[in-house]
Amino acid sequence: MSTNLVNPDTADDQELVDRFLSKNRAFLGPDPAIQRNHHVAARSLHEEQVLSAGVDSNLYAEIRSGLRAALDETFKIAEMTVASPAAQCADMSTGYFTAAGDLSLASTRGVAGFTVSLHYPIRFIRKYFEADDTVGIHEGDGFLLNDAHYGGIHSPDQHLFMPIFHDGEIVSWCVCAMHEGEIGARVPGGMGPMIESPWDEGLRGSPIKMVENYALKTDLVTFFQNSCREPQTMLADLKARLAACCRMERRGKEHIARYGIDSIVGFLRSNVEFMRDEGRRRIAELPDGTVRTQFYIDDTMREPALLKVMYCFTVKGDKVIVDLRGSSPELFNRPINSLLSTQVLGVAITLAHHIWPDMPCAQAIIDCFEFITDPGSIADCSDQVPVALCIQPMFKIMTAAELAFAKLYFGAPKKYGKTKAGWFNQPAAIIYGGVTQHQDSCGNMCGDLNGMAGGAKCDEDGEHSIAPCFGANVDIGESEDAEEKLPFIYAISKRIWPGNCGFGKFRGGAAYEYGLMRYGEQPFGFQTFTGGSYFPSTFGLYGGYACPTYGTVRVRGKNLFNVLKETPELFEASMASIMNDRLIEGAEYSSHSMAVAFELYPEGELFMTSQGGGGGYGDVLDRDPEMVIKDLEEGLIRAETASDLYGVVYDAETYAIDEAETAKRRTEILKGRLAQGISWDEFMATRVNPEPPPAVPFFGRWNNSEELYCGPFGKALPSELPPIIMPDPKDVEIQQLKSQLAALQTLS
Amino acid sequence: MKVLATEYLRVDLQKEMWECDRCDHVLGSARENYKRFLLIHDRNPREVHHPLLDPERYRFCFSPDPEVCVIYEFYCPNCGLMMDVEYTVPGHAPLHDLELDIDSLKEKWSGSDLQANSATTAAFRS
Ligand SMILES: [Zn+2]
Numbered sequence: 001m002s003t004n005l006v007n008p009d010t011a012d013d014q015e016l017v018d019r020f021l022s023k024n025r026a027f028l029g030p031d032p033a034i035q036r037n038h039h040v041a042a043r044s045l046h047e048e049q050v051l052s053a054g055v056d057s058n059l060y061a062e063i064r065s066g067l068r069a070a071l072d073e074t075f076k077i078a079e080m081t082v083a084s085p086a087a088q089c090a091d092m093s094t095g096y097f098t099a100a101g102d103l104s105l106a107s108t109r110g111v112a113g114f115t116v117s118l119h120y121p122i123r124f125i126r127k128y129f130e131a132d133d134t135v136g137i138h139e140g141d142g143f144l145l146n147d148a149h150y151g152g153i154h155s156p157d158q159h160l161f162m163p164i165f166h167d168g169e170i171v172s173w174c175v176c177a178m179h180e181g182e183i184g185a186r187v188p189g190g191m192g193p194m195i196e197s198p199w200d201e202g203l204r205g206s207p208i209k210m211v212e213n214y215a216l217k218t219d220l221v222t223f224f225q226n227s228c229r230e231p232q233t234m235l236a237d238l239k240a241r242l243a244a245c246c247r248m249e250r251r252g253k254e255h256i257a258r259y260g261i262d263s264i265v266g267f268l269r270s271n272v273e274f275m276r277d278e279g280r281r282r283i284a285e286l287p288d289g290t291v292r293t294q295f296y297i298d299d300t301m302r303e304p305a306l307l308k309v310m311y312c313f314t315v316k317g318d319k320v321i322v323d324l325r326g327s328s329p330e331l332f333n334r335p336i337n338s339l340l341s342t343q344v345l346g347v348a349i350t351l352a353h354h355i356w357p358d359m360p361c362a363q364a365i366i367d368c369f370e371f372i373t374d375p376g377s378i379a380d381c382s383d384q385v386p387v388a389l390c391i392q393p394m395f396k397i398m399t400a401a402e403l404a405f406a407k408l409y410f411g412a413p414k415k416y417g418k419t420k421a422g423w424f425n426q427p428a429a430i431i432y433g434g435v436t437q438h439q440d441s442c443g444n445m446c447g448d449l450n451g452m453a454g455g456a457k458c459d460e461d462g463e464h465s466i467a468p469c470f471g472a473n474v475d476i477g478e479s480e481d482a483e484e485k486l487p488f489i490y491a492i493s494k495r496i497w498p499g500n501c502g503f504g505k506f507r508g509g510a511a512y513e514y515g516l517m518r519y520g521e522q523p524f525g526f527q528t529f530t531g532g533s534y535f536p537s538t539f540g541l542y543g544g545y546a547c548p549t550y551g552t553v554r555v556r557g558k559n560l561f562n563v564l565k566e567t568p569e570l571f572e573a574s575m576a577s578i579m580n581d582r583l584i585e586g587a588e589y590s591s592h593s594m595a596v597a598f599e600l601y602p603e604g605e606l607f608m609t610s611q612g613g614g615g616g617y618g619d620v621l622d623r624d625p626e627m628v629i630k631d632l633e634e635g636l637i638r639a640e641t642a643s644d645l646y647g648v649v650y651d652a653e654t655y656a657i658d659e660a661e662t663a664k665r666r667t668e669i670l671k672g673r674l675a676q677g678i679s680w681d682e683f684m685a686t687r688v689n690p691e692p693p694p695a696v697p698f699f700g701r702w703n704n705s706e707e708l709y710c711g712p713f714g715k716a717l718p719s720e721l722p723p724i725i726m727p728d729p730k731d732v733e734i735q736q737l738k739s740q741l742a743a744l745q746t747l748s
Numbered sequence: 749m750k751v752l753a754t755e756y757l758r759v760d761l762q763k764e765m766w767e768c769d770r771c772d773h774v775l776g777s778a779r780e781n782y783k784r785f786l787l788i789h790d791r792n793p794r795e796v797h798h799p800l801l802d803p804e805r806y807r808f809c810f811s812p813d814p815e816v817c818v819i820y821e822f823y824c825p826n827c828g829l830m831m832d833v834e835y836t837v838p839g840h841a842p843l844h845d846l847e848l849d850i851d852s853l854k855e856k857w858s859g860s861d862l863q864a865n866s867a868t869t870a871a872f873r874s
Contacts, residue, residue, distance in 0.1 A: 287856045288849035296837065298816065306816060306837055407846055411752040413857060458755070499798055499810070534813040536793075536835055542755035543830040545819075548797040551808030579801050591806035610810070618755055619830040638798055645796060670828035677787025677823045687790055689839030695815040703841045 028206070030149040030383060034123045038344045040276050040364050041100035041123075043269065050266035051273075063259055063267045067096055067105050070251035074176065075107040078244040083236035084180050085482070089447040090474040092178030094244055096252065096268060097122060099170045103362040104268040111471035112352065112361030114177035117345040118159060119363060120151030122173050125161065125207045135209055139165045142211025142245055144238075146183060147204040148339060149383055154390050155201050156181050156190030160211070160241035164252045166261050172268055174248035176241040181444040184228035185388065188433025188443025192527050193301035193597045195335040195388040203227050210238070214246055229433065229443040275364035282356065283368055284318035286412065291404040294326075295396045297378075298535040298696075300334040301389060301595040303729050305711060306535070306692070307336070307378060308700030309393055311400035315408060320369045322347060324397075326701035327374065329708055329721045330381040335529075337381035338393035340373060346394040349470050350401040354423070355409070356416045374708070374718035378699075389529050395425035398469050399538050402455070406541060420462070421455035421508060421615035422538035423469040424547060426530045426594070428452070428611045430516055433598065434524030437487045446516075447477025448611060451494075453509030456502060456544055456617035461627075462509035464496065465611055487524050491517035491560070491606055492573045498638045503645060504544030504616025505623050510636050513575045515608035517560060518601045526607045528552050530594035534696070537612060544616030551591045552609045553579055558587040559604025575608045620646050621666050625657045699724075751857050753848060756824070756831045757782055761854050773826035781844045786822040786831060788842065793817050793835070814838075 011019065043051065071094045082088055095106040095115035101122030106115045125143055129135035143161040148154050159177040163170045183190040185202030195201055203224065210220050216238055224238070225231035256264050290312060297307040310326035322343075330337045347369060352361035359365050373380035378393055399422045406419050429449030436442050452469055454462035467474060479490040492515035502508035518524060531537055536546035553575060563584050564571050570583045582589055594609065601607060628646045631637045633655060642648050647669045649661035678686075692698035697711030707715040713722050749761045758769045759778045766775040766782045775785035792814050799809035812835075820834040820842055834843060 285856070288852035290847040292843055292845050292847075294836075294843055296816075304816075407754065410754055411857065497800055497810075499800060503796070533808055534815075535817045535837075536797075536812055539835060540833065543822075543832055545796055545833060546835050548800075548810055549808075549812045550810055551801075551806075553801070553806075553808070576800050579806065589805075591801060591808040593808060621830070640798055673789065673821070673823045673828040673830065674787065674825070677789045677821070677825070680784040680786070680788065683788040683790075684841065687788075687839070688841045691839075693815065693838050698837070 028128050031124060031127070034120055034127070035149070035151070035339070035341055038341070038363050038366070040102050040272055040367050041098070044099060046265055047098075047269040050262045051270060055266065055270050059259070059263060060267045060270060063255060063263060064105065064271065066255055067251070068108065070248060071095065071105060071107040072109065073251070074244040074247045075109055077247060078176055078178070078240045081236070081240040081243065082178065083233040084178065085444050085447055085477065086179035086181055086449070087237065089450055089477045091450075091471075092176070094176050094248060095174070096248070097173040097175065098268045098272060099172060099265075101126070101173065102272045102364060104271045106361060109473040111474060113153060113345060113349045113470050114157060114159065115175055116348050116361055116363050117151050117153065117341060118161070118175055118177060120341060121145045121159070121207050122161060124150055129207070137163050137170060138212070139163070140212065140214040141209055142242060143207045144205055144210040145207045146180070147206055148342065148387055148390065150206050151341065152177070153342060153345065153394070154191070155185070155204065155388060156183055158183075158205070158237065158241070160238075160245050161207070162211070162245040162249050164249050166253075166256055171256070171261060171265055172252055174245055174252060176244035176248070178237065178241070180234070180237055182228050182230040182233060182442070187431070187527060187598045188229060189431040189445050191335070191388050191529055192431060193335070193529055193595050195386050196333040198384070198386050201386060201388050211242055214242070216242060229441045232440065272362070272364045275360055275362050276367040278359065279351075279365040280318045280368040282416070283315060283320055285414065286315045286408050288315050288317070289408065290314040291407045293400040293403050295400065296535045297328070297336060297392050297396065297531050299531045299533060299593055299595045300331055300726060301336060301529055302334060302597075302726065304534055304593065304696050306696050306698045308698070309379060309396045310701060311397055311404065313401070313404040313408070318368055321372060322369055323372045324377070324379040325372060325374050325718065326708070328378040328699035329710055329724055330376055330378055330385050332385055332723050332725045334726060335386040335388040336390070336392045337378055337385045337387050338390040339387055340371060340380040342387070342390045342394045343379050343397050344371060346397040347401045350398045351405070353470070353472060354402045354417060354420070355405040358416055376721050377708075377718070391427055392531055395427070395469060399423065399425045403539065403541060419458040419541070421502060421504070421541035421544050421617045423455045424452035424511060424612035424614055425469045425538045426532050426612055428530045428550065428594065428609065429528070430607060430609060431527045431529070432486060432488070432524065434487070434600065435522040436485065436524075437520050437522070438485070442486070446482065447475065448514060450474045451476045451511060451611040453501065453511040453612065453614040455538070455614040456504055456506035456508045456540070458617060459506070461506050462501070462614035464509045465494070465511045466509060487520040487522060488516040488518050491515045492575060492608060495574060496635055497576060497610065498635055499548055499641065500610065501613035501636060502538075502540045502545045502547050502616030503620050503637070503641065504540055505618025505620065506544070506616065507623070507631065507636070508540070508544070508547060508614025508616050511611035511613045513608065513610040515573075515575065515606050517606045518603050519561070520603060523600050525598055525600040527598035528594055528596050528609060532612065533593035533595070538615050540615035541617050543619040545620070546615055547613040550594050550610050550612060552594055552596050552607065553589070553591045554608070555584065555606040556588045556590070556601070558584060560584070560587075560606055561604045575610070578606075578608075621669060625659070625662050629655050629657060749858050751853065753846065754831070756829055759848070759850070759853065761850070761858060764850055768824040768826060768829060770829045771824060771827035773824060775824075778850050782846065783822055783832070783842050783844070785825070787825050789821045789823070791819040791821055793819050
């Protein structure tokens with residue numbers, strides 16, 4: 001570096017101007033040329049030389065096994081040493097990338113979604129830092145990233161990138177990526193309803209060189225620790241990621257020494273090209289056609305709203321066009337906006353997890369996909385709006401892709417996965433923050449986020465609270481483990497409640513309720529940021545019903561530990577009993593939406609919510625009556641559902657099915673349908689309205705409107721959207737109360 | 749030559765018609781939205797998803813809000829089979845969810861036999 005040193009004051013004018021223009025950029029912000037391009041990079045000269053000479057599949061298979069073992073080894077190293085509760089539940093991934101940044105191979109376990117979207121920052125680092133003398137890329141460097149505007153999913157995730165060098169050239173990158181959680185945002189855990197601007201999102205780490213000579217830089221580490229609520233967790237996890245990267249780099253170099261550099265470079269690239277070409281080949285097998293899904297995000301996280309998200313998948317030859325136009329405009333001061341890169345990521349994850357489970361999870365598999373959006377919408381937002389809860393629209397496109405490809409593949413001669421209904425798709429976790437019983441400050445989320453239920457399949461029921469929609473190989477953690485570290489107990493732990501699954505010929509998986517009771521005197525509180533309180537979040541398939549809606553419920557104003565001690569018979573670990581029977585005198589019982597702002601809870605107060613069920617598959621009348629009765633016995637459905645919806649007649653004492661009466665009731669239900677159903681023309685004339693209902697602010701396209709509705713701000717063409725700045729709900733309430741007061745004063 | 753397009757709908761590729769796979773009723777042109785040929789019923793979601801908490805006491809009772817959510821049920825006009833349900837906002841037009849290119853379908857799937865091509869689904873058809 002020292003050879004280039006020149007005092008700028010001694011340079012000639014032209015050199016000064018050239019240098020100024022090349023080096024001085026006002027701000028190295030997110031680069032649209034990088035962020036809006038999910039496609040595989042062109043072959044490098046080296047890759048071209050190696051691959052044009054032919055591919056030895058057996059050799060590459062051997063290398064793949066070796067590198068995969070290295071990734072699984074490093075995954076385990078990180079998993080065993082991290083402190084973040086999410087990463088301890090396997091919310092992480094490790095991967096090897098090509099020199100240009102394309103993901104070639106990811107760890108078997110964990111959430112591959114993390115590594116899938118990390119070609120963006122690698123391209124950024126190479127484009128802007130490699131030739132910059134003040135940064136550069138050297139052996140033993142590590143770059144940290146957490147700002148989703150440069151890649152990745154959302155800010156609470158932190159990723160460490162390490163280049164692998166050979167003979168002075170970058171030949172690959174390795175990454176350890178994970179959900180860290182606490183990043184010093186306005187609210188604990190980096191996500192929450194109260195995040196109203198990008199500046200509330202906490203640390204916004206553009207790629208930062210945090211590691212030099214394989215060691216963390218103490219000044220930067222201290223800055224990061226000093227900027228968040230969990231300094232010990234931050235340090236432990238930085239070290240865990242570094243240890244994983246160091247091992248990955250070592251294993252990478254061992255493979256280069258064993259197989260030669262050409263074989264490694266050739267393998268990494270050919271794996272990417274295989275995924276790209278195989279994805280395209282599979283799309284070409286499908287008939288041309290269009291499948292449409294629309295969802296409603298029913299909460300801005302501060303107030304109820306109907307935010308439409310529209311997903312239209314069109315197969316044309318060997319291409320897929322994903323048209324997101326018609327989706328809600330972005331909200332300037334609410335955290336539920338999503339970057340285009342987040343939507344693209346959602347499609348890749350779904351294809352790999354649900355549609356082509358035999359394919360690796362990488363962006364390359366959707367290289368033949370193109371995306372069309374209204375820029376400035378909730379599905380392709382600008383850099384000026386908060387994206388802390390971008391997983392809301394991201395989980396929606398995941399279910400949209402799941403259902404779209406289920407439909408496109410239904411009659412296909414060759415399927416790669418089983419046809420099934422929508423997985424549950426909300427982050428239904430309680431986020432906590434405050435001071436623990438060990439006097440540490442903390443802010444993070446419960447592993448219950450991963451307890452989503454699976455959708456019903458074409459030949460069997462969905463699984464109960466099995467895994468999140470974004471990763472098959474993760475865990476929900478142990479209640480006892482959380483209780484030991486954090487000042488609450490699971491007063492209700494993983495209890496199934498009747499009706500929490502999508503009904504159908506095959507039902508969706510059920511999901512559990514849980515309730516946290518505060519323990520101890522220290523300041524400590526909870527928040528949630530989930531949709532689906534008014535309008536179901538995930539859908540069924542081919543006549544199967546959706547999941548129900550959810551809420552958060554609380555018992556406050558009383559120390560329930562005293563109740564448990566003095567009158568244990570008054571406490572039953574069931575949300576419905578507690579809330580409907582209201583046996584505890586003096587306690588305040590209330591229900592709220594699934595998005596509640598952070599509040600402190602004193603000892604003995606109870607905060608309850610539920611994980612979500614999967615969508616159902618097929619007509620309920622096709623369900624085997626024996627299976628209906630089994631659901632009833634297991635507490636998955638209510639008696640009314642068995643008799644009225646499924647049409648099963650049974651003895652209420654013995655649960656013995658009356659087959660003849662069941663057949664009769666089912667025939668009556670079929671006749672009832674023919675009597676109550678009306679024709680398309682009559683339906684369009686009598687049920688369809690030119691405007692959305694006034695009950696709740698509506699955002700997005702209504703029917704085929706050219707304009708997008710903007711809630712309280714009228715409607716506008718997508719290119720002319722007004723800034724949507726929502727009023728503070730507390731101000732709205734104060735205004736209403738003032739008006740009521742004024743009216744009463746006038747009366748008196 | 750007939751192919752399954754959904755669990756309950758099949759396409760006769762020669763006649764280019766949608767058919768009910770349960771009762772063989774011919775619904776209408778496969779080049780049009782199949783929902784146009786079905787009976788539609790708008791259903792209050794509370795009938796399907798019973799509240800867990802007392803709805804008189806609690807606004808959030810773990811059941812969809814009928815003010816913002818309605819279920820459109822689509823039935824075969826001949827046998828009453830429920831071919832699809834759509835959760836939407838009251839007053840919204842039904843979504844044209846499935847629009848297969850019939851010419852492309854003929855080209856790509858016409859070699860395959862209905863029973864063989866849907867081994868999984870056909871085996872579990874009651
Ligand atoms: Zn029929």
